[in-house]
Amino acid sequence: SGQKVCYGAFKHSCYKLAYFQDLSRRVGFQEARQACEMDGGALLSLESEAEQQLIENMLQNLTRSGSGISDGDFWIGLWRSGDGLATSSACPDLYQWADGSMSPFRNWYTDEPSCGSEACVVMYHQPTANPGLGGPYLYQWNDDRCNMKH
Numbered sequence: 001s002g003q004k005v006c007y008g009a010f011k012h013s014c015y016k017l018a019y020f021q022d023l024s025r026r027v028g029f030q031e032a033r034q035a036c037e038m039d040g041g042a043l044l045s046l047e048s049e050a051e052q053q054l055i056e057n058m059l060q061n062l063t064r065s066g067s068g069i070s071d072g073d074f075w076i077g078l079w080r081s082g083d084g085l086a087t088s089s090a091c092p093d094l095y096q097w098a099d100g101s102m103s104p105f106r107n108w109y110t111d112e113p114s115c116g117s118e119a120c121v122v123m124y125h126q127p128t129a130n131p132g133l134g135g136p137y138l139y140q141w142n143d144d145r146c147n148m149k150h
Contacts, residue, residue, distance in 0.1 A: 005058060016041060017058060021070050026149035029120035032075040033098055042099035043077030052107055056139045059125060071129065073122035073150045076141065077101075080119040091115040095143075106141065110134030113143035120146035 006014040016039065020026050027035070033043050046052050059074070077098035080091070092113055097103060109124060110133045122144050126137035134140060144150075 007054070014041075015044070015055070015058065017074075019059075019072060019074070021072065023149065026072070028149060029075055029079065029146040032150070033077070043075055045077045045097040045099050045101040045103060046107070047101060047103035047105055049105070052105070052139070055123070059123075059139070071126040073125050073142070073144070075150050076121050076123050078121035078141070079146070080113075080115075080143070095121065107139070109137070109140035109142050112141065115143065118143040118145055120144055120148075122148075122150050 003018075004014060004016045016036075018035075036043050044055070046055065078095050079098060080094045081096070092106075092108075092115075095106075095113065107123075113121070120143065121141050124137040124140050124142055129137045131137070
């Protein structure tokens, strides 16, 4: 399930957002990727600051319409395959978009990506968390373990 919204101004003209307050309905990266592909789409690739802002506005509307504020990060289609250089300074350059997009746009949270065993990327949505060094945990990106449920 999810809410589909279409705009004409971006390369990806339609977006479908799914937000589950119920923890048991959240899924890992590969499950989310497969669900998008079965629906004829792909996990989100963000190609510009303007598109990032559009998604932030859509998420604000989606989560505001729910039953109160709750935390829950969103998978996006950025990931790192293999782990050969995962701990090197080259690690941030190893991330790629699942849909094949070549966009260099990134919106990492301070000190991210941390690499190591974290190879799949979420967009933070933790409105109840105390701000960290990079400010509130809202809409910046973080690499996470691919089997985490978001």
